[in-house]
Amino acid sequence: MTTQTLAGVDVELNEEGFLVKPEQWTEGMAVELARKEGIDPLTDRHWQVVRFMRDEYFAKGTGPTVRVLGKTSGVTVKELYELFPKGPAKIAARIAGIPKPKGCI
Amino acid sequence: MEKVLILGGGTGGTLCANRLRRMFSPEELSITVVDENDDHLYQPGLLFVPFGAGAVKDITRPRGEQLRSEIGFVREGVERVETKDNQVHLSDGRVLDYDVLVVATGTVLAPEETDGLSGPGWMEKVFTFYTPEGATALAAALDSFAGGRIVVNIVDLPIKCPVAPLEFSFLADAFFQERGLRDRVDITYVTPLDGPFTKPVCARVLNGMFAGRHINFVGEFNTASVDGEAGTLTSYDGREVPFDLAVVIPVHSGAPYVNVSPGLGDELGFIPTDIHTLQSLAAPNVFALGDAAAVPTSKAGSVAHFEGEVLVENIRHFLAGEPLSSSYDGHTNCFIETGFAKAMLIDFNYETEPVTGHYPSTVGLPLLKESRANHLGKLMFENMYWHSLLPGRDLPGVTSAMPTSGKHLADAIRKE
Incomplete structure (x- = not known):
């Protein structure tokens, strides 16, 4: 666990770089978190995915997997990988300030 | 008399029906199982079929014969479930009422969701052992395989029996060693996960076993397409893995009727369920178990078995108007x-x-x-x-x- 300053606020990140308290997240933090992933700027399409991830997390308790994102977010899996080349579910969750999607066992 | 309707006559549905029948007399409770066919397949047996150690007919028995007497068996497909009316609509137009519904219809494979997977080369160079036809076709292909690159690829999770692709890889290693061909066969395991298993202690052991058996590991590979003619797997991030023979585990979905049953399933057709009581979130008189249930553990026969014991207790509680006090621990x-x-x-x-x-x-x-x-x-x-x-x-x-x-x-x- 490390403490970092994002958009002027001290927040805790876990060892994989995910925000520990999703309710602390702000849009300003998303911009800074995205920059660390090499995504700059966040386009409307990025925001669509990031907001969708947050809504799903608060509704269901976990972020969606890539396959579910492709079926429900309005962005195809192909485009998701164009937007978040290093892995849409993981990277978008990090930017959205929610825990790593659990996926499956 | 109250009616329990069980959709699916596989592992979970069958053992639930039989346990309920022992718990309640036919005068107390009517129990009916619905399944579209009469072939109860012992699914763990499919693993051995590709290596010539068993045939599909030896691991298949009639579904109806696995049910105790005084359990109804309706051989028909399900069109949809209307939880607000407590009714199940069958494919032939019949409508069945229920007081308690158990969803145990498992999963279906969806190879068509992956570009090219069910296209040219499917069942010739690209196989799956997750179906009776696939396992049988793969047996012939392995028997005549004289050398080259074999890939074992999980497209995405969840899948049934997540350890089966590992077992397949180990058995393939042994199979070709026994045939004296192992030095001419390259085996590569390709998975969307970052290790051979999700949990660290087990992943560490399996990593060592892969290395010891010279099985190559390619992780974090999200399969975008399978080209059976060229013999290439391609990931969404542009990586390619070549093959001469591919053993692919396609993505899994819930039974097709779930998606047209209002409020019953999630995006993938699985049933959102309380992970301990196994009561569905769709309606209090609907329960789910086995591969059909969206609970965070493996889709496996042992899970259906352990869930079944809990589920029948909770159905008994539900019918008696008691709290659902039996709890599944994810075993x-x-x-x-x-x-x-x-x-x-x-x-x-x-x-x-x-x-x-x-x-x-x-x-x-x-x-x-x-x-x-x-x-x-x-x-x-x-x-x-x-x-x-x-x-x-x-x-x-x-x-x-x-x-x-x-x-x-x-x-x-x-x-x-």
Whole structure:
């Protein structure tokens, strides 16, 4: 666990770089978190995915997997990988300030 | 008289029906099982078919014959469920009413969701052993395989029996060693995960086994397309893995009727369910178990079995108007065949990852360690499946709740 300053606020990140308290997240933090992933700027399409991830997390308790994102977010899996080349579910969750999607066992 | 309707006559549906029938007399409760066909397949047996060690007909029995007398069996497909009306619409237009519904229709494979997978080369160069037809076709292909690159690819999770692709890889290694061809066969395991298993202690052991068997590992590979003609897997991030023969586990979805049943399933057609009581979130008189349920553990026969014991208790509570006090802990138990007549055993639940030790107590089968006893256990289990598990008898020493006494729990990496 490390403490970092994002958009002027001290927040805790876990060892994989995910925000520990999703309710602390702000849009300003998303911009800074995205920059660390090499995504700059966040386009409307990025925001669509990031907001969708947050809504799903608060509704269901976990972020969606890539396959579910492709079926429900309005962005195809192909485009998701164009937007978040290093892995849409993981990277978008990090930017959205929610825990790593659990996926499956 | 109250009516329980069970959709699906596989592992979970059959053992629930039989356990309920022992619990309630036919005068107290009507029990009906619906399935679209009469072929009850012992699914763990599919693993051995590609290696010529068993045929599909030997692991298939009539569904109706696995049900106790005084259980109705309707052989028809399901069109949709209307939970607000407590009704199931069948494909032939019939409508069945229920007081309690159990969804146990498992999963279907969806190869068509992956570009090219079911296109040219499917069942010629690209196979799956997750279907009877696929396992049988793969047996012929392996028998005539003289050398080249074999890839074992999981497209995405969840899949049934997540250890089966590992077992397939180990058995393939042994198969080609025994044929004296292993130096001409390259085996590569390609998965969307970052290791061979999701949990750290088990992943570490499996990593060592891959290295020891010279099985190549490609991780974090999200398959975008399969080109059977060219012999290439391509990932969304542009990586390619070439093959001469591909063994692919396609993505899984819930039964097709779930998606057209208002409020019943999630995006993938699985049933959102309380992970402990197994009551669906769709309606209080709807329950789900086995592969059909969206609970965070493996889709495996042992899960359906352990869930079934809890589920019938909770149906009894529900019918009596009592709180659902029986609780499933996520217990999962899997043999992992490792080749040369040996196997490993893993045992875990929602909270505890697979660790070393013994099952079911300090004296028993070794956990997370290859042994001949585990292999014999796996082979003997088929008989227990038909004669004890499906009829709803308790298996000696096997409990729904995960045992802890034989486990080296200090090895487990604690959850955050």
